[in-house]
Amino acid sequence: xxxxxxxxxxxDTVETPKEIREDVLGGSAVFFSFAASYFTSVKLVSVVGxxxxxxxxxxxxxxxxxxxxxxxxxGAKTFRWRGKYLPNMNDRETLDVRLNVFQDFxxxxxxxxxxxxxxxxANGSPSIQLKVLDQVKGAHLAVADTMDLWIRESHEELMExxxxxxxxxxxxSEAKLLTGQENLVKAGQAVREMGPKxxxxxxxxxxxMFFSKHETYVLPAYPTxxxxxxxxxxDSFAGAMMGYLAEQATFDPASLKKAMAYGILVASYxxxxxxxxxxxxxxxxxxxxxxxxxxxMLSF
Amino acid sequence: xxxxxxxxxxxDTVETPKEIREDVLGGSAVFFSFAASYFTSVKLVSVVGxxxxxxxxxxxxxxxxxxxxxxxxxGAKTFRWRGKYLPNMNDRETLDVRLNVFQDFxxxxxxxxxxxxxxxxANGSPSIQLKVLDQVKGAHLAVADTMDLWIRESHEELMExxxxxxxxxxxxSEAKLLTGQENLVKAGQAVREMGPKxxxxxxxxxxxMFFSKHETYVLPAYPTxxxxxxxxxxDSFAGAMMGYLAEQATFDPASLKKAMAYGILVASYxxxxxxxxxxxxxxxxxxxxxxxxxxxMLSF
Numbered sequence: 383x384x385x386x387x388x389x390x391x392x393x394d395t396v397e398t399p400k401e402i403r404e405d406v407l408g409g410s411a412v413f414f415s416f417a418a419s420y421f422t423s424v425k426l427v428s429v430v431g432x433x434x435x436x437x438x439x440x441x442x443x444x445x446x447x448x449x450x451x452x453x454x455x456x457g458a459k460t461f462r463w464r465g466k467y468l469p470n471m472n473d474r475e476t477l478d479v480r481l482n483v484f485q486d487f488x489x490x491x492x493x494x495x496x497x498x499x500x501x502x503x504a505n506g507s508p509s510i511q512l513k514v515l516d517q518v519k520g521a522h523l524a525v526a527d528t529m530d531l532w533i534r535e536s537h538e539e540l541m542e543x544x545x546x547x548x549x550x551x552x553x554x555s556e557a558k559l560l561t562g563q564e565n566l567v568k569a570g571q572a573v574r575e576m577g578p579k580x581x582x583x584x585x586x587x588x589x590x591m592f593f594s595k596h597e598t599y600v601l602p603a604y605p606t607x608x609x610x611x612x613x614x615x616x617d618s619f620a621g622a623m624m625g626y627l628a629e630q631a632t633f634d635p636a637s638l639k640k641a642m643a644y645g646i647l648v649a650s651y652x653x654x655x656x657x658x659x660x661x662x663x664x665x666x667x668x669x670x671x672x673x674x675x676x677x678x679m680l681s682f
Numbered sequence: 683x684x685x686x687x688x689x690x691x692x693x694d695t696v697e698t699p700k701e702i703r704e705d706v707l708g709g710s711a712v713f714f715s716f717a718a719s720y721f722t723s724v725k726l727v728s729v730v731g732x733x734x735x736x737x738x739x740x741x742x743x744x745x746x747x748x749x750x751x752x753x754x755x756x757g758a759k760t761f762r763w764r765g766k767y768l769p770n771m772n773d774r775e776t777l778d779v780r781l782n783v784f785q786d787f788x789x790x791x792x793x794x795x796x797x798x799x800x801x802x803x804a805n806g807s808p809s810i811q812l813k814v815l816d817q818v819k820g821a822h823l824a825v826a827d828t829m830d831l832w833i834r835e836s837h838e839e840l841m842e843x844x845x846x847x848x849x850x851x852x853x854x855s856e857a858k859l860l861t862g863q864e865n866l867v868k869a870g871q872a873v874r875e876m877g878p879k880x881x882x883x884x885x886x887x888x889x890x891m892f893f894s895k896h897e898t899y900v901l902p903a904y905p906t907x908x909x910x911x912x913x914x915x916x917d918s919f920a921g922a923m924m925g926y927l928a929e930q931a932t933f934d935p936a937s938l939k940k941a942m943a944y945g946i947l948v949a950s951y952x953x954x955x956x957x958x959x960x961x962x963x964x965x966x967x968x969x970x971x972x973x974x975x976x977x978x979m980l981s982f
Contacts, residue, residue: 601980
């Protein structure tokens with residue numbers, strides 16, 4: 383089934399201990415869409431300025447990503463993020479954020495987008511996420527991401543989002559911040575009690591945890607030695623997870639676990655190069671190759 | 683088969699955000715032996731002072747741990763360690779270390795101990811570890827632990843240990859320190875190139891990684907919400923791992939992976955109370971119960 387994603391599209395400048403890349407294709411909805419596109423067709427809703435290279439849109443379209451919902455605002459500038467990774471390649475500092483045109487993003491969805499059965503609310507304020515939920519009322523599965531900024535500054539609206547979605551995906555540090563719990567098992571359960579049927583905590587190089595009423599589990603990251611740029615790993619994790627669920631047209635417990643594993647494996651490719659460079663090189667075949675290795679790794 | 687362990691026996695004072703416990707039973711060889719005792723008989727070699735409570739020795743003997751190699755030195759004091767856990771319960775500060783009688787520990791093994799087929803060199807200086815290796819020459823499997831102190835201060839002797847053992851178990855931070863590699867996959871492979879056939883990197887609440895010439899894998903920790911005191915988690919991980927291998931009398935790849943899983947599960951019980959308190963309450967049955975859950979958790 384098609385998958386609808388609403389979130390940021392950005393031009394990123396990324397500093398790693400070895401290299402700097404300027405104004406590369408980024409943003410939560412971009413990484414999400416690209417990762418999901420191995421599994422299903424995607425409809426992307428976002429906004430950019432007229433500094434946005436048309437070649438980026440073509441790249442997304444070639445991957446069966448519908449960009450009809452990508453507004454280009456004349457005279458405006460695209461969202462820009464600049465970050466620097468520490469030598470451990472797991473922690474990073476944000477050096478500069480310019481929301482630009484994303485600041486006033488007001489998603490108005492085409493009529494056929496409103497009937498989406500699989501919906502992901504990628505990084506964006508809870509008020510934007512609520513506007514989307516108001517328009518997409520009958521989704522079979524609605525999942526959101528959030529971040530520290532919204533936990534700190536838009537707490538009440540975020541709580542409303544949590545009551546209206548099926549699943550939430552967030553980082554370990556965000557789960558601790560949201561719940562005040564240092565233990566991630568307790569934190570995950572506490573987030574679930576805020577509303578969603580399931581919660582996924584992303585632990586970066588340490589994998590991901592899953593929480594539902596009846597299940598708590600952890601899956602490790604795929605061990606990769608080639609970590610060039612972790613930007614977008616979390617968003618491509620979510621994209622592959624949701625892409626697989628949309629492909630299967632279900633979110634039963636067994637599919638959710640397999641979807642988590644796909645998320646982990648696509649993210650393991652994402653970090654192997656800057657921006658979408660590694661994902662552009664691979665197909666479903668390479669993902670299935672790692673899935674076979676990963677399944678073997680976890681069998682005993 | 684019986685398993686021989688040489689390492690520290692200590693009285694620990696542990697501070698957690700919620701509670702302080704003074705002079706409780708601890709030490710690498712104690713946690714190791716107790717964890718291994720679910721799987722096989724254990725011979726423990728270490729040294730204590732005459733402040734050592736006889737009840738602790740009885741506790742170990744009741745678990746089929748042979749304490750004939752535990753020297754009691756009159757007029758000397760037992761090794762003491764005092765540490766404090768940070769609120770995340772994963773990081774800790776050492777507040778005080780008094781090696782006391784362990785400072786001059788010179789293990790002289792009884793003749794029948796020297797024929798041990800399964801040997802573990804728990805925390806102790808590389809010079810102590812080399813003395814043991816000189817006495818136990820025909821072991822089927824010899825595995826060692828090490829720590830930051832020895833990596834920094836006894837580098838050459840540690841390198842000799844690494845050339846003479848089959849396996850090394852160490853923490854993530856220690857693997858980075860030993861190799862200068864921030865990426866754990868690279869670090870694990872680099873340690874293996876220093877000599878051992880296999881290397882296990884313990885990642886605390888994030889599980890453990892395994893490296894041999896032909897295999898690299900990660901297993902996650904068992905998700906437990908009741909983390910009371912992580913002291914001894916790493917040593918009991920190694921104890922259960924080695925105990926299972928000694929029970930199976932092999933260290934083929936399939937057994938090694940299952941042994942790692944047992945290590946993770948016994949460690950998940952260790953952290954649920956101070957000292958050996960939680961391990962004293964459980965039997966093999968509880969370990970097998972978590973093994974069934976863990977196997978299910980990693981199946982998809």
